[in-house]
Amino acid sequence: MTTHPQEAPAESGPLAVRLRGIGKRFPGVIANDDINIDVRRGTIHALVGENGAGKSTLMKILYGVQPPDSGTIEVDGRTMRLSSPADAIQAGIGMVFQHFMLADNLTVLENVVLGAEKMHGIGGAARAKIREISDAYGLGIDPDRRVEDLGVGARQRVEILKVLYRGARTIILDEPTAVLVPQEVEELFDNLRELKREGLAVIFISHKLDEVLSVADDITVIRRGTTVATVEPASVTSRQLAELMVGSELPTPQTEASTVTDHVLLEVRELRLPDPAGGRELLSDVSFRIHRGEVLGIAGVEGNGQSELVEAIMGMRPGMTGRILLDGEPIGRLSTRARREAGIGYIPEDRHRHGLLLDAPLWENRVLGHQTRRPSARGGLIDARAARADTRRIVENYDVRTPGIEVHARALSGGNQQKLIVGREMSGDPVLLIASHPTRGVDVGAQGAIWDHIKTARRAGLAVLLISADLDELIGLSDRIEVILRGRLVGEFDPGAVTPEQLGSAMTGAGQDSAGKETDA
Amino acid sequence: MNVRLTKLLLGLAAPLLALGLAFLITSLVLALAGDPVGAVWSQLLQWPQPRNQINILNNAMVLFLSGLAVSIGFRMNLFNIGVDGQYRVAVFVAAVVAGEAWLPGYANTALAIVCAMLAGALWAGIAGVLKATRGVSEVIATIMLNFIATSLVAYLLAKAAVREEGSNVIGTKVIPESSWIPGIQVWSDVATELYGFIVITVLAGVGYWFVLNKTRFGFELRATGQSATAAVASGVSAKRMTIATMMLSGAVAGLVGLPILFGDSHSYGSTFQSGLGFAGIAIALLGRNHPVGIALGALLFAFLDEQSNPLQILVGVSPDIVAITQGVIVLTVVVSYELVRRYGARLEQRRVAAELAAGVTVAADGDRRDPDPDPSAPSAPDGSRGPGDGDVDLSKETTR
Ligand SMILES: Nc1ncnc2c1ncn2[C@@H]1O[C@H](COP(=O)(O)OP(=O)(O)OP(=O)(O)O)[C@@H](O)[C@H]1O
């Protein structure tokens, strides 16, 4: 089943990238250790591995962001020293990071030419080039849209376009599908297959093993910093892959006996949110209830009002009208802090923007959002000792892989950052958990563990508003699913009876009208 | 080498490197201008006389407060350029209140200090409110407020002033002697005394450290400075925090002129020392927003100022040369901290590598290199847990 890269690959096309013996250490951590990978031209090569296995680190090395401590990199047969992304771009390597790096307030054109002004200028020629690339690979991107108006799927395509614009022949995508719903994933994969046909090489990191199996030509498994195997998708199942990665079985979310009570915990009535720019309402007439012990799932293509809904409930959106009742008490006028103190836990969709202080130690990140409550604070003072102790508890219980609680959040891998946030928001026994993509970027093993934590809390009466792009997660965890489309709740489904396909078509508005895509492109 | 020792040495290396560089650049400027390099340095770097020592401490006190005020803003990514205007308004208010002497003795002093802090806070608060409600950049607002403060104080001074006979120097009423803050006699044979305000200055430094590092308010302030979006999601009101921070910064700025007012001039007049607010920006940068760093920076600046006074007479070189040195120091500090940080990171990397080679890390987590997956213990603590917690983050000291 496995072929080690040292042995000649079965069908050896020309190699786009050849990594040998790559090693990289951080204080207290060996991120990469003797990594060997061959990426053939005209293929999609997937990298899989647990959170913190060293995938992002390896790709940053290949992209020249960090130097390796040891090992050699060959690009198109030539040994390279890549000491900056500029070198990597020169060598025809491009990267789309795990966390997007677009400037929201600029247009697509401006974002694309930023730093590459020399190539085609910043005006008409650049615009024409962008259109040309967009058409050639079916990306469907309008160079003059502002990035903040784009959905995640479209932003993703802008990132890819940015890389192609710089002449990349090898493209690295770090967890590109984590934020996409199935339809968008399919579109992305079509784009990738197009790239592959044009002779590009794509390296792609994902935790979603089924996707990996469907799109990749080769799969390399990284475990604790080292390559343990390179396999062909035809020869493995996702279960076998997971075992290679973590040595554990693939979890399936399974709703257990319902714990829904008839005690309404959250009631949202006629929530509306006007568009500050004067467009169509971002939320119109949204009403629902969540009972104690119930999980309400919200399904929708990203950009249809999910973020606005969550932020309105958290008190972060001025201009909202309507009523929000928590356990019978109106909270619609309370500050974000008061809402948190009333027992709302909040897992934000964008962990870097809303969830973490990247340059603060983990224990201070434990305090964030809980700075008025025990154990983080005592009176007006921060209780560093208790916060540290509780951080250790979270690190332990949620399996956050870190050399210690004094390291900065930035030093954690994406998935481990997510685990820390989930652990933090589940602490202090919240009565309501607002979870936006709670397992985004988390590996299969940790995903199962987070689901278990949520289920356990639900049994004890936690109400959960769950937003997720992962339909399996949504169906497996929810007691009820509402579909959101263009700011409205357009249909309710029983997760026991609905299939992902049915949900998918409801999410795009198929059957009602076909305008669902407009929000995304 | 011992990890702690390495860290300490690295911590010292950055400022020393910066001073060395500044020394070289200043020498270069002197040499190019044809001035006697050696003579200038031997004047500047000689051990100060007792009288000069006291002057240095007194000036440093004022600069320290100014740096402290600026750095409160820095911790929240607010650039309070308005310390100059804030301390002027504040010291004027304090001089008027203390001069009127509504209360007796030290009660009068205390009232005047509180009024000064309030005045500074309100003046800075204007910029805070403009920023919070209208999004006006605090940089622009505080610069404008500086101009307004200068004119406003001059205008009010003309109204409130009593003219000293036979002079066109005007000033507020002199504070009654019972409300002065007595100086501290340091050397028995030197008339110059250390401002008694040093007690309040030290308290301000300790208070700064305590509020920022130990209190919830300080946590929220720093959090907002690091990531405004994350702070808002955590329940901080960004607007209120902006206003509060500006006001706090202004309140401390309100103290800047007071050592002079209560220890030396005893009234506010047209000759009152100006420009103290701008030095604070340089000193806050130099001190990396840490109270001890700010204190050292203030001492250094005060030292250079004091030592440069007789340059013109003794060596025939304009004392302005130290303003160049001071400016250069601020630049070299920024550069050298970055250099040392990178060097430190490399050193740390090598240390980890060496330990690894010696088998320390491997022993600490033996299963890391185990090629055989162990399905029975999927959630066992991962190998990434390294040798120790304390010695991980080398960059912390240097980047703060
Ligand atoms: N800048 C850094 N400083 C210190 N340690 C780091 C740094 N970057 C990464 N690490 C550590 O290196 C290891 C590998 O991290 P990496 O981000 O490569 O993981 P990953 O495989 O991409 O995980 P995920 O699936 O969670 O994104 C982790 O233990 C992480 O804590």
Ligand SMILES: [Mg+2]
């Ligand atoms: Mg990663």
